[in-house]
Amino acid sequence: MKWDEDALREMDKVPSFVRGMARRAVEKEVRSEGRKQVTVEDVRSSREKHISFAEDQGGAKKTKIAVVRCETVSEVCPGVACFKAFNKRHRYFSEYDENTEVIGFVTCGGCPGRRVSRLADSLKKHGVDVIHLSSCMYLDDDYPACPHRDEIRKTIEAKGIKVVTGTHH
Numbered sequence: 001m002k003w004d005e006d007a008l009r010e011m012d013k014v015p016s017f018v019r020g021m022a023r024r025a026v027e028k029e030v031r032s033e034g035r036k037q038v039t040v041e042d043v044r045s046s047r048e049k050h051i052s053f054a055e056d057q058g059g060a061k062k063t064k065i066a067v068v069r070c071e072t073v074s075e076v077c078p079g080v081a082c083f084k085a086f087n088k089r090h091r092y093f094s095e096y097d098e099n100t101e102v103i104g105f106v107t108c109g110g111c112p113g114r115r116v117s118r119l120a121d122s123l124k125k126h127g128v129d130v131i132h133l134s135s136c137m138y139l140d141d142d143y144p145a146c147p148h149r150d151e152i153r154k155t156i157e158a159k160g161i162k163v164v165t166g167t168h169h
Contacts, residue, residue, distance in 0.1 A: 001027045006040035014047070017125055025050055063096060066104030066123050067167060068116065068152065069134035073143050074107045082134060085168035092132060092166040103128060108137075113152040120159045130162045135169035 003011075007026075014022045026046040030038050067082055086093045086102055093100075104123050109115025123131065133153060137146040146152070156163050 001030065001038060002036060003038045004040060007038045007043050010040045010043040015125070022046065022050070061099070063100040063130065064103045064126065064128050065096070065100060065130045065132060066102065066106065066128050067132045067134055068119070068137075068156075069105070069107055070136045070143070070146055071107040071110040073134075073136040077136060079105060079134075082132075082167040091168055092135075092164055108146075108148075108152060112148040113155065116152050116155050117159075120156050120161060124159060124161060128161060130164055131156050132164045132167050135167045138166065139169060 011019065011023060011026075026038055026042055029046055029049075030036075030042050065086075067079075069077075069079065069082070082105070083102070085091050086096075089096055103126055104119070106119050107115070109119070120128075120131065133149060136143055137149045137152075139145060153163050153165070
């Protein structure tokens with residue numbers, strides 16, 4: 001597939017961690033139209049179609065938060081209480097205003113928090129400001145308390161991300 005110089009420059013504006021995926025999407029679209037050359041209009045059209053909804057549109061800066069929860073508990077808990085607490089700005093979410101959004105809801109990856117470091121890196125690329133450690137990691141009656149929660153907290157904080165302990169309990 002050939003690319004116009006302007007199309008290549010436009011593609012350079014796409015964040016590097018998704019550029020390969022974006023390039024494949026543009027080329028697929030162009031191929032589906034029976035063409036063999038990518039133009040700047042193709043790149044812009046594809047961006048509008050596939051990723052503009054996820055881009056920051058300016059205005060007031062949003063606070064971006066994520067929740068890390070226990071892998072084991074996730075097998076029986078759909079996370080509804082975490083989202084209800086966020087949506088109502090209840091308990092551990094009470095300090096946030098309407099300029100706050102949840103950008104991630106992930107599990108730790110299982111003991112001893114196998115995925116936390118990689119997930120924190122990924123969330124950081126997406127501009128996360130705060131990561132909440134779910135209340136389930138701190139319960140010790142309904143579920144066993146997480147024996148690795150202190151290490152998980154330290155791993156996230158070492159990435160320069162603020163950590164809040166708790167979501168809804």
